[in-house]
């Protein structure tokens with residue numbers, strides 16, 4: 215059993231979630247993830263790590279409430295326990311001195327890009343961060359990210375912060391600032407990963423995406439997380455989750471990500487409003 | 492050999508059948524199919540054994556159980572002594588009695604098999620184990636004094652559990668590290684409830700816990716801590732990480748929705764209890780027409796699972812003929828009874844999806860058998876121009892597994908064998924790395940429960956020698 219240290223909604227629908235898991239905290243690296251089970255009958259779901267404290271033995275993730283399992287996580291209170299918190303899983307993000315690196319984060323990826331930024335900065339890179347959100351009310355950890363970056367760019371759909379726009383404006387914003395990255399790293403929802411890869415392909419900017427397929431075991435045993443990369447079958451949980459965004463078969467990936475749609479929506483309907491009628 | 496000839500009694504050449512759930516009923520539930528011998532039947536079956544002086548059956552058992560020894564106790568009605576006899580060499584009798592390929596092992600060697608049917612050794616072993624479970628007091632063996640030596644075990648499958656059992660009895664401290672949230676390996680996530688009830692696996696794992704094993708779950712050796720880091724804390728380390736990496740056919744369309752590895756399909760149902768969705772959160776699709784590709788135990792388990800999940804039609808697609816099916820005969824017959832349709836001499840070459848990326852049909856070729864290949868089985872060769880389409884709204888690929896590369900990837904100094912498994916010495920189960928032993932599927936590739944346990948025994952004996960300075 216793993217003790218929940220903190221679980222609070224930091225912006226609408228996104229929760230900061232800290233758990234005591236000393237074995238994970240001791241060895242976790244940027245870009246890795248954990249597998250969490252909210253309760254005994256629960257599903258195993260992957261969450262990227264967004265921060266950790268090796269001394270205190272705690273690990274932090276940011277999760278978005280989307281379906282049954284994340285709804286269960288969202289009800290947890292500090293002091294409660296969860297039965298599974300396994301990790302760290304996956305390969306760490308490659309950290310070297312690449313020169314200039316652009317980190318793109320959206321949704322939960324604003325959190326999970328943070329340890330990547332910190333490590334790249336320590337490795338001597340010039341680090342720029344680009345955050346995308348619907349509105350300023352969905353931004354968080356800006357101060358943490360600012361401290362780990364040489365510059366920040368923000369685009370919001372409603373224009374409440376930074377440029378009114380979205381990821382498609384990223385190349386123009388960078389070029390206005392005179393920045394050409396040697397590498398782009400993207401964390402967040404599938405659309406952000408895909409859109410960024412499409413934008414950077416014609417520019418020839420090497421782009422690393424932190425993939426988030428459906429997973430079960432997270433150890434290479436079930437094969438549900440398979441992704442076509444450069445025409446080859448890869449298992450995101452052991453060969454990734456970082457891959458070259460220009461080599462991913464995005465159409466296939468989007469179809470696979472949605473494969474449990476009907477089943478996942480069903481319990482929601484049953485467990486909420488519908489039951490009152 | 493004269494002493495194997497029966498002197499007093501006439502040969503009783505027919506084995507006693509074991510009651511099973513009727514197939515009309517059992518396809519509607521996940522409960523165990525085979526029900527086990529009642530006491531009188533067990534004693535009758537046991538008295539068929541000739542108690543041979545040179546018992547050939549013993550040679551067929553990879554863990555060397557004293558077979559006539561335990562069977563004699565059943566005849567005498569001293570079941571407690573019988574189970575004790577088995578447990579001298581086998582920590583998991585309720586499991587082996589159910590899933591061992593006995594017809595290839597102990598029972599294959601039984602002299603009675605030459606004239607009629609061999610003694611049902613597996614069923615009798617199961618009988619004793621189940622009897623003991625019903626007694627509500629499991630005996631703990633005599634334990635050697637503590638040695639103060641510490642051994643780490645990677646993986647709580649049959650190999651790891653066997654090593655733990657043996658080393659604990661010899662007085663060593665044992666910690667098992669398991670990646671999943673339950674212990675048992677394939678016995679928990681792969682083999683279905685209707686063939687091996689999970690309560691039995693839990694009971695047998697609890698037994699090792701009672702002997703004093705520490706078990707750390709959710710711990711992935713390689714990433715949570717590396718083998719080298721564990722070696723700083725432990726005197727020796729055993730790798731029993733299994734062969735969890737599923738193979739695909741490498742044909743077009745395998746990433747369509749509705750195409751599963753058998754591991755995924757069975758894990759959703761067994762480990763995550765998808766068949767009880769939504770009481771359990773993990774969903775599993777319930778398609779109408781399922782095609783399972785493969786012919787081994789894994790394929791049979793997948794097909795029979797699909798039947799129970801309510802599919803209208805379940806096809807088993809295998810490229811050779813019925814005689815070459817690698818699955819246990821008993822399971823093939825069970826599958827046939829349950830209505831699985833066998834499409835033999837058939838090879839899928841392409842998977843075709845609908846406009847939403849879901850599997851719709853498989854393009855297959857008809858095969859015929861040619862000359863024998865390296866495995867001694869006749870090689871399947873495609874019949875030219877025989878392509879045809881088989882509709883399917885789910886495809887389960889059950890063509891094999893190989894050892895997971897996670898541990899070799901994160902551990903310098905571990906050499907691999909031709910199968911991609913860890914290389915070990917057959918006499919000691921030692922790997923190429925100092926203080927590291929390995930056994931079971933991580934060495935052999937997908938094999939059997941009992942061979943994993945056999946390796947575990949060899950490893951435990953060698954680790955013990957090393958820890959006590961005898962080598």
Ligand SMILES: Cc1cc2nc3c(=O)[nH]c(=O)nc-3n(C[C@H](O)[C@H](O)[C@H](O)COP(=O)(O)OP(=O)(O)OC[C@H]3O[C@@H](n4cnc5c(N)ncnc54)[C@H](O)[C@@H]3O)c2cc1C
Pocket residue numbers: 247257258259260261262263275276277278279280281282283284285322326425426427428429430455471472473474475478479
């Ligand atoms: C490596 C990795 C890292 C991730 N990191 C984060 C993170 O840091 N924060 C975060 O909010 N989310 C993260 N995700 C996604 C997260 O795992 C899913 O949102 C979660 O599993 C949904 O569970 P649910 O039961 O609440 O929703 P569901 O109702 O199960 O599903 C909602 C949506 O998520 C998809 N989904 C369902 N199960 C999974 C699964 N096991 N893995 C991936 N997608 C799934 C469904 O197809 C559906 O589109 C990550 C996924 C991966 C693979």
Ligand SMILES: Cc1cc2nc3c(=O)[nH]c(=O)nc-3n(C[C@H](O)[C@H](O)[C@H](O)COP(=O)(O)OP(=O)(O)OC[C@H]3O[C@@H](n4cnc5c(N)ncnc54)[C@H](O)[C@@H]3O)c2cc1C
Pocket residue numbers: 433590591592645646647648649650651668669670671674675676677678681682683710711712713731732733734735757788789792895897898930931932933937938939940941943
């Ligand atoms: C569906 C199916 C049906 C089968 N039917 C039969 C049958 O009828 N009869 C028979 O004899 N055999 C059968 N087998 C084969 C048999 O189950 C295996 O040969 C046997 O379980 C191998 O045992 P093992 O201990 O080597 O590995 P496993 O049982 O695979 O156990 C390995 C364990 O190690 C864990 N692990 C892996 N990597 C790590 C890591 N890095 N860190 C920590 N833990 C890790 C895994 O989670 C797992 O729990 C079947 C297999 C399958 C899949």
Ligand code: SF4
Pocket residue numbers: 551552553554555556558581587588591593596597598612613616941
């Ligand atoms: S363990 Fe397996 S091989 Fe050995 S006696 Fe029992 S059933 Fe036969």
Ligand code: SF4
Pocket residue numbers: 539540541542543546547548549558559600601602603610612
């Ligand atoms: S089981 Fe068969 S071989 Fe073994 S002792 Fe009995 S009769 Fe002989």
Ligand code: FES
Pocket residue numbers: 428429430431432433434435436437438439440449450451452
């Ligand atoms: S999650 Fe099962 S293989 Fe990757």
